Amino acid sequence: MNSPPPRIAVCASERPEAQAARERLIGLYGSVPEAEADVIVALGGDGFMLETLHANLSRRTPVYGMNRGSVGFLMNDYEEDGLLERIVAAGRAVIHPLQMDAWTEAGQAQSGLAINEVSLLRQTRQSAKLKISVDGKVRLEELTCDGCLVATPAGSTAYNLSAHGPIIPLDARMLALTPISAFRPRRWRGALLSHRAKVEFAVLEADKRPVSAVADSLEIRRVVRVAVKERRDIALTMLFDAGRSFEERVLTEQFTA
Template sequence: MPAAPRLALMPSDTERAHEAAQALRETGDFVPLEEAEVLVALGGDGHMLHCLHQLLDNGRDIPVYGLNYGTVGFMMNKPKSSRTLQERIARAKPLLVTPLEMTATTGSGSEETVSAINEVSLLRETRQTAKLEVSVNGKVRLPELFCDGILVATPAGSTAYNLSANGPILPMGSNMLALTPISPFRPRRWRGAIIPDHYDVQFRVLEPDKRPVAAVADQKELRDILAVRIRVAQERRLQLLFDPGRTLEERIFAEQFHF
């Protein structure tokens, strides 16, 4: 019988998550993150994103099992069960998630590359409408888009900010990305696009001095943006663990039938 995996515990800053972490520590041994084979995240979806980014930043390739001690918990599992934590993890179903990679050029001429699990969004910084050029695979598709912003969402993030902006829900495994405008003013009838996830998307900010734009990759914000290139980092994979019958894939699919 294989040995149980070594677990690391990472609670969010909330009182509920810390109380749950204390209760779990009384039932078993946990190790530091650098020694762990599975990371147990206690919190909500925002905390799950924080944990995934920490793994990306540290080059760790271990599964994450989330327990919901937040509000929505779309990427988490139910906190209560008759099974032990080790039993639940042993039965859990893995789901691979591939992050986006955003490379942004700022007004100073510097470049910064950051990752996003849910979406990358460009947002106007002032009352002035953003004016953007939209290209896909190096070909200009929209010479001018006047809007509050635009976002590129993965299937995992398609039910988050993307859905609130009236973007499409993308099933997991669809190998697609959602390109969704935020409050588009011109062209009025453009409602976005669905593109293959092996395509690159480029945005160029037009009139950046008059119409400054920020770029946000999940929780990381960069300001004074001139241009952004977004691609799916196929070489980087994250693994989430879900209780049987409660996978993220099923939840995203079911969202298409909610009204």
Template sequence: MRRITFRASAAPEAQKALQVLTAEYGQHDLASADVVVALGGDGFMLQTLHEIERLDTPVYGMNCGTIGFLMNAYDSEGLLRRLDVAEEEVINPLAMRATTRSGLVEEGLAINEVSLLRAGPQAAKLKITIDGRTRLDELVCDGALVCTPAGSTAYNYSAYGPILPVGSDVLALTAIAPFRPRRWRGALLPKSAVVRFDVMEPDKRPVMADADSRSVRDVITVEIRSEPSIRHRILFDPGHGLDERLLREQFL
């Protein structure tokens, strides 16, 4: 992996790292690059993955942000060696298809999660259907989400959802501040599942949908499924891959 495309967030730390690394290793066009090195935080990593989602180029992140769950530690030295021995994780995004009250259909891809959130003062009412079969007639809540294993430590974890091993062929469906059923905390679904949310009383209880920060307002139905045709290849230093990070997160 000698031909590198460096990409950096607007953060001063990331921009400084960009100058140092391009001076040391050069800068190649994305079309000819063996690897993309993303400099920033997790948000910038997601942005980079979305921007190259139709390519098969692996991405190696270096943390110049805050948490850096998807990133490796920043070090300007020894990058070529680190790339040569890096371990690869492959993840598939979620595909969202949302229909609004006006009949507009919006589509989006999410590496972490697709979430539905109440957009007014009253709780949302959602009907949940899995693979064409109604599983919950009415969930009264602030919202709900479906996440990938890679995204299970993000919003899902904050909503008390389960952490999923990266290699598991499952998705997590998690309620956000559920009121009825009071003790319902979500479900684990096979990766092949097609999840549909129907918004009940959309005029009185408006709901928005969000796929990795791409928002659609006033939705009435949202369908979510895994998208196996898109593969995100993420590189990690040996012993610091997603499986290790997911395991470590559960003991903090």
């Protein structure tokens, strides 16, 4: 007996082309509320894919993205024909976010989840100074830099790659610890860590060299300490067209000049 077609909820970024595509797809396939959907169809770019995944953290509904934005590494090609069949045949990429716990100069504690990366960034013209510990052991007494980040495998092709960090296959169970414009030690290029590693940053000279911490789109300013760990208990699912898996995209990226 054939299974019923998946119930989809169609959402879109604010870009005019995404909104127009949403109206066309709803006319062709309909759309249910996100709370009732088997799959969410997200129309936009990679940023909107992250927004959609964050918005569905509690339900963890699989998300099938189609590119109607400027960057589409996390998206499928936009095609209107055969959408439900494509969704049924799609492969799954399961990702686990990072949890960021940050403490500010004012003594406030805030937390956030990051699907791509947690970044520490200098706030002023002066470089940041960071002490880095892994699993409770200090590994770098002082890193002078523009910043530093911890990236998931899914996020390793984003900001991490631009900062010359390594690309990590999705099933590698590793995290990338990557400096951003390191000044001292100048030749330190970062580290590959187990996905179980707990990374802690202490901001040195925080009053003179303020630093912000960013978990995807959440920014916390003037932090003094930031702890980062993977949330293996949270599993988020992206769907990719058959033959164009996320793993294949990551592999192809490593052979792109």
